[in-house]
Amino acid sequence: MRGNAEDIEMLEILDLNNVSSILNHLSNLVKLSLSIYGEKGNVILAPASEDKFLSALKASQRGRDEYNDFLKGCIEKTVNKRDGLVAKGPAGQHYFFVPVHVNNVTFVIAASGVYLSSKEFEDFYLRDGRSYDLNPEELEAWSQMVIIRDYATLRETAQHIQTMVNQFFSIRYEGDLNEKKFKLTKTILSLIADIDLDMQVEEIYDIVVDILLFLFNVDNVSVMIKHDDVFSPQRVAGRLRLRLQSMTLKGAGILSEAVEKQRHIYSDNMMEILRLGLPDEVISVHAFPIVTKDKITRLMGVFNSRLSQDDVDIITELCKVVSFILRLRDFHDSYEKRKKDMDILNMVITRLNEVKEPEELYETIMDMSVHLAHAERGSLMLMENGNSYLSIKAAKGINKKLLKEIKIKVGEGVAGKVFGEGIPLMVYDIEKDERVLLPRKPSYKTGSFVSIPLKLGEKTIGVLNISDKVQGEVFSEEDMTLLGSFASYASIALERSMYYSLVGHLRELSITDSLTGLFNKRYFEERFFEELQRSERHNLSFSLAMLDIDDFKLFNDTEGHLSGDEVLKNIANIAKESTRVIDIIARFGGEEFAIIMPQTEKDEAFFVAERIRKSIREQLSHTWKYFPKERITVTVGVATFPSDGKGMKDLIQNADRALYRGKKDGKDRTLLYSK
The missing domain is CATH 3.30.450 (Beta-Lactamase)
Structure with a gap:
């Protein structure tokens, strides 16, 4: 220290x-x-x-x-x-x-x-x-x-x-x-430092123009921006304001020299001044370059004003600082926009991950893509299985019924070519772009659109077409980049949806009983172990009900197995309608069914089992041809974890004991296991 x-x-x-x-x-x-x-x-x-x-x-x-x-x-x-x-x-x-x-x-x-x-x-x-x-x-x-x-x-x-x-x-x-120079520089730094990155560019121009007018006492000042080969005024102040603000200056002579040499240039040569397109009243020009993104895009012009070398030096530094501020502001705006776009994209991706059903996914992709691009129209085209045509799966801003029968052959039309080549296409004007050269339809706002292939690795699976920006502007490279990122995730979501449907179908076949549509014994055992572990971990109870059809062997012997199958299906449907959303019901084997009731104590389990038993008794009354009983009934035994057993074997065994005791007591009843 x-x-x-x-x-x-x-x-x-x-x-x-x-x-x-x-x-x-x-x-x-x-x-x-x-x-x-x-x-x-x-x-x-x-x-x-x-x-x-x-x-x-x-x-x-x-x-x-x-x-x-x-x-x-x-x-x-x-x-x-x-x-x-x-x-x-x-x-x-x-x-x-x-x-x-x-x-x-x-x-x-x-x-x-x-x-x-x-x-x-x-x-x-x-x-x-x-x-x-x-x-x-x-x-x-x-x-x-x-x-x-x-x-x-x-x-x-x-x-x-x-x-x-x-x-x-x-x-x-x-x-x-040089006390004056010190105070002047200090004031300028204070004013410039008050510029905020959230300010509009025009507000920054106003501050710079005010500095030149009031601190350097210049006669006329203009901040100009270059478009093609001319400079157009953005902010003008001084005696000749009305004349200067309506004029564009040629990017030649001293202006061109300031651009090329990236330094201050002065001229009082009338021929040079007139060639720039300035009015006769202008007799001298100071040109100060403002550099942004390594290109001279702006100039500050000071007209009809005497500037000392100290003034020129300070204004030159001022322009460098303004250049830096504009570049910093560009980065700030670019980062904020990119951040906002990524936030939206992340939200969109989260939504895509939530959607599994194909039809819903098609609509979600369409809605999200036009939202990201701030557009009004679009279509999602996918390759039909087994042929070389694209069909429209979703559309926005267009009547989908009109598009239902439209098929686009690969390699033909805009979407067909984009699909065939696997390369995105952005068009500013459909009538002028040599790659398309098509007339613009009267119902469209602009002739600008983007068409992006949906790809999985090297394989193209579809095309996303977006048109008509909400504000009527053309699509930009930023739009293309954002939609390209979205298209990558959309492609993955489409593939996942396809596999999800296939796997879902295969899994359904592997875990369900083909006759009743209920879960099979294998799936029951998987879910039983899951519920057992969850209940042990969180110190919860759950109950198991074993349900058996009374006199079912007699029914099969008298009415036949086809009628027996119908009874099994009817009981399965009634039981599904009578259980709660959280309950898991499975066909355990033959005429026996099992029901897992999560987070359910004995009393509540008894109530659920009784509701199922009574529903079956009431809904399966029939005059049978040979079966001697008027109604089909069931007997139910209930055991609860952990009081009646702490493992699958014990709980099933004890629920069965309660069930068979019910059979002995006259059938058509529900009994709780008791030691």
Whole structure:
């Protein structure tokens, strides 16, 4: 740590009131907490508010120790560097540190950490979160709060922070020789730092134009954006505002030179000015480039104004900062849109995973795809088994009845070609795109559409067609990417649905009794063990009822086996209607049935068994040809876990004992097992 004298010297050098104000503004701008440290790691200026996730990490002993060691090491490295340091620290976060040198004194600006992607954060949280005392259940909440920034943007942020702070101090310590320049720069930094990433671009233009008008006293200023080979005004102010705001300027001459050389260009040559398309009243032009995404897309033009070299230097730096802010805002908007799209996509995928039935899945895929693309029309086409035609399984914005008989041959038409080639197609205008060249139907808003193959590996199984954006705009690459991701999941869901139907059919055959449609003995045993384990684990009761048809051998002997089969089916149907949703009923063998009643004590089990017995007695009354009894009746025995047995063998045996005691007592009754 520094001694008191050194700390006092540092405080005097930094002019902390001004620095604190600037740092807070910059912190708000870049959405990161910023701190200032001395060479030895002593805190000179703490952030107004510390990053919440960093605070949570430091609340644990491990996080606190790791961060302090990391911070100390990075500060030691940074003081000897010129361009600063980006390093990966505790919890997998990425931090930047930049050195600032003032009057032979060096201090370090440190930023709070970021993750390079949501996945990087989630991987850390799920893998190591507990070791930092982070609650696994709070993953979703923290996901909304941590900062995501790609590596290039993080480095650029560090460079701009370093440039702006260094410039502030270099001007500050020119002293009284240039007090005006210092105050001017300080004011500009304060105004620029107030820009929020949620602002509209036009609002940012307004701030920049106001700076030029009021701080540099320029006569006319225009922020222009380049489209093709011309610059169009976005914001104009000054005496010639009405003339300039309606003019587009040729991207040539000094404007072209500013673009190519990426620097300020000045001209008062009237021939050059007139060739740009400017009015006669303009006698001088300053062109300042504003670089975004490595291309000059904007220029700031200052007309009929005298600017000193200091003014030019400051405005040039201002344009660099504005460029950075616009790029940061582009990243912010892109990330927020991508995040929103992914949230929607995750919701859609969750919904797809819930749907198993093919017809419902077709409609769900159609609804979700038009929702994702903000569109009104679409169709889902799948290959029919055993032929080379696509048929429409679902449609949106089109009467499905009109499409019912439509079959598209593979290789023909737009959808047929997309299916055959397995390559997605996006068309801005169906009448102008040489790949299609078809007339647009009057009922459609636009001629723009996307057609995406549904693929499983190399195999194409269908095509998803989407058209008519709600607002009437054309489809974009972002739409194509999002729908492409959705199509991948939709293809998997379609395959899963097909297998689900097949497996469901096969499983039904393997676990059901072919005569009665009830579960068979094999499935009964599987479910019995599951219920036994669940009841043991959670200290619950369940009951088992064994049901046997009275005098069924006599019935078969007198009425025949075909009539006996009908009785078995009727009893199965009546029993199913009389049991509860949670009960499991199976044909145990011959004329015997078994019923598992989860979470059911003896008294309630007796009530359920009696309801079944009475329903069978009432509904199976008949005048038989040979059978001597008027009614078909059943006897039921009930045993309950754990009081009547703790295993399958004991419970079945005791339920059977109760049943046979009922037979001895006269049949057509329900008895509970008792020792």
